[in-house]
Amino acid sequence: MKKIKVSNNVIRRMPRYLRKLEELEAQGIARVSSSELGNLLGLTPSQIRQDFSCFGEFGQQGYGYNVSALKEEIAKILGTDRGYSAVLIGVGNIGRALMDNFCFSAWGCNLLCAFDVNKDIIGGQINGIPIKSMDELPAFLAENKVDLAVLAVPKEFALSVTDALTENGIEAIWNFTNVDIAEPDSPLIVENLHFSDSLLALSYYISEKKDEDAARAARMERQKAVK
């Protein structure tokens, strides 16, 4: 009965499958095999079948997978049909970018309200989403079922706002601040989008490539010298 714990690596690949399947569906492609999908994503067919088998049997021998059906299954696995609702804290640049451009509803998430301390924007709305004062946050969280908070405040306030959120029953945070907001063994669910971590990883890969290119060039130079 109890589903075996699915590994992190698998979970991180699921949204990629979902996006690719949506793409295929938009192209009018009805079926896909694990090896086709593997080619598109740079994964082995085995891995793809293993990943799916964590959650059930979605394919058909000799045929492969129905694109639309598989897409639906994966969306469901990821919880997009559960009607989660969210609040956003911090209507700065990033907060505004999310409110304006990020389609929460496309991923099954309902952004109810945003909160800020800036009097100039409190009472207004962006893209139909009202902006309330931080003072109203506890009452709002008490009155509404809110499954997650989007944290987009300046990093100085990250920890205090996190405390305020958890004290008012928030159990999951989508963290856009460049700060770790939870202790290693905290029960709070935190999904970090650390821009700097991402840029630094990119910086490493660039460095690695430049080093390789330089080494290759040096090797060729030496060869030429020998001749």
Next chain:
Amino acid sequence: MKKIKVSNNVIRRMPRYLRKLEELEAQGIARVSSSELGNLLGLTPSQIRQDFSCFGEFGQQGYGYNVSALKEEIAKILGTDRGYSAVLIGVGNIGRALMDNFCFSAWGCNLLCAFDVNKDIIGGQINGIPIKSMDELPAFLAENKVDLAVLAVPKEFALSVTDALTENGIEAIWNFTNVDIAEPDSPLIVENLHFSDSLLALSYYISEKKDEDAARAARMERQKAVK
């Protein structure tokens, strides 16, 4: 001589070490052991020592690591001292958020210029960074050493802009569009920040927790019934 290829997992942890070390340094802490660092980050001491040993010997037996020195070493490993420069394509909400708030220079990266198609903002600047027309992009890339491009355009333009960038010599892209911009075996270095993938992973973890909580509640209910 040739450094053995460092695994992805290790590279993804390096920025986390860097951030934590900066934090410790700011707190005036001079030394840290692998087990202390492990406690702070939720990693084993072994793993930390293994990770560092991919790049050299930065500690001292009986003492641990000097926080500042280790921080510097890791920053260097990640390439922050290489003076990389960047351009940003797409001055929408996200682009603006990055220009306004993201401190590229703190991570050793120099944001030279932004590009957009919107005549209203071309010629202006944000946070000291000039905004030029997309038409000027090829000339700019020809005249300046640019190591990476930040891609923050609407997703419809992601692929065509990527083509334009690679045709003009760009080898690395920091991708904020919700689209895969490179084939699996492309030589282009792409670092993705797929917001939706992140939100979906969070959605999964929330679902998993709710399911666990529900299962626990059901178990307790059954127990109560037995009594």
Next chain:
DNA sequence: TAGATTGTTAATCGATTAACAATC
């Protein structure tokens, strides 16, 4: 039916953890 492709079991590979000699 024959061909294709799944789901799953077994084999391999790689990453994490444990152990320990070296040494500050």
Next chain:
DNA sequence: TAGATTGTTAATCGATTAACAATC
């Protein structure tokens, strides 16, 4: 010196890949 902690080698664990019977 004794205690602490590293860097590294060996052991374990988990994830990926390969293989194949089942079956559409």
